[in-house]
Amino acid sequence: MIEFHQVSKQYTRDNAALSNITLSVAKGELIFLSGPSGAGKSTLLKMIAAMERPSSGTITVNGHDIGRIKPSGLPYLRRNLGLIFQQQCLLNDRSVLANVMLPLLVTGHPRIDAEKRARAALDKIGLLSKAADEPMALSGGEQQRVAIARAIVNRPQIILADEPTANLDRASAAKVMEALHAFHGVGVTCLIATHDEHILNEAKKIIYLEHGRLVAPGANAPLPGGAA
Numbered sequence: 001m002i003e004f005h006q007v008s009k010q011y012t013r014d015n016a017a018l019s020n021i022t023l024s025v026a027k028g029e030l031i032f033l034s035g036p037s038g039a040g041k042s043t044l045l046k047m048i049a050a051m052e053r054p055s056s057g058t059i060t061v062n063g064h065d066i067g068r069i070k071p072s073g074l075p076y077l078r079r080n081l082g083l084i085f086q087q088q089c090l091l092n093d094r095s096v097l098a099n100v101m102l103p104l105l106v107t108g109h110p111r112i113d114a115e116k117r118a119r120a121a122l123d124k125i126g127l128l129s130k131a132a133d134e135p136m137a138l139s140g141g142e143q144q145r146v147a148i149a150r151a152i153v154n155r156p157q158i159i160l161a162d163e164p165t166a167n168l169d170r171a172s173a174a175k176v177m178e179a180l181h182a183f184h185g186v187g188v189t190c191l192i193a194t195h196d197e198h199i200l201n202e203a204k205k206i207i208y209l210e211h212g213r214l215v216a217p218g219a220n221a222p223l224p225g226g227a228a
């Protein structure tokens with residue numbers, strides 16, 4: 001479903017954010033990305049969403065070469081992706097429900113259908129009772145769950161989450177992870193970058209990055225000799 005083949009990313013000439021990454025993520029997998037700050041986790045996620053382009057190598061998502069995607073192809077790619085990124089802002093001048101409806105309205109869904117689906121998404125993450133509230137009135141953990149509802153309202157095949165539990169207390173973080181596990185449970189492919197030890201301790205599959213390189217252990221680490 002997601003394939004990286006010898007992917008490198010240089011933002012500047014003397015700084016390789018990612019070096020020679022080869023990995024594959026199968027449909028329905030739940031994979032955690034771990035590694036120290038600056039290791040390249042966000043860069044890796046952003047490249048899957050074509051928010052950053054590889055400097056070399058190829059990335060394919062559902063067989064499409066992301067590095068070659070034209071601007072006109074981006075909406076189609078992103079429709080299949082649920083993006084939960086850091087500093088992802090909710091709009092405070094409208095309700096929680098309106099925030100979650102937004103991705104559907106911008107892709108041309110009728111308002112009635114958008115509202116029905118947004119309510120269903122809020123219900124899934126346990127926040128239907130807050131639909132009429134403004135995001136500012138919610139706790140940090142609740143706001144993060146609204147961001148998740150907004151990311152999944154389009155029923156994406158893939159969820160990319162960058163530090164979804166950052167700055168949350170244990171109980172809120174557990175609820176966020178519960179929601180993500182539930183999507184994995186119904187076949188959504190999930191890639192989650194995290195520093196959170198509690199989450200990593202329970203993770204079945206972890207990709208470790210250090211200085212932009214994959215490091216063992218993990219089934220995704222490159223084998224000696226360069227084979228994937």
Ligand SMILES: Nc1ncnc2c1ncn2[C@@H]1O[C@H](COP(=O)(O)OP(=O)(O)OP(=O)(O)O)[C@@H](O)[C@H]1O
Pocket residue numbers: 011012015016017035036037038039040041042043044
């Ligand atoms: N837009 C950018 N321009 C220049 N350099 C960048 C840019 N984005 C990231 N970098 C650099 O690329 C490297 C990898 O950054 P990245 O944000 O991917 O790491 P990370 O593992 O997600 O870090 P963190 O855990 O702190 O979020 C870092 O050295 C960072 O400074």
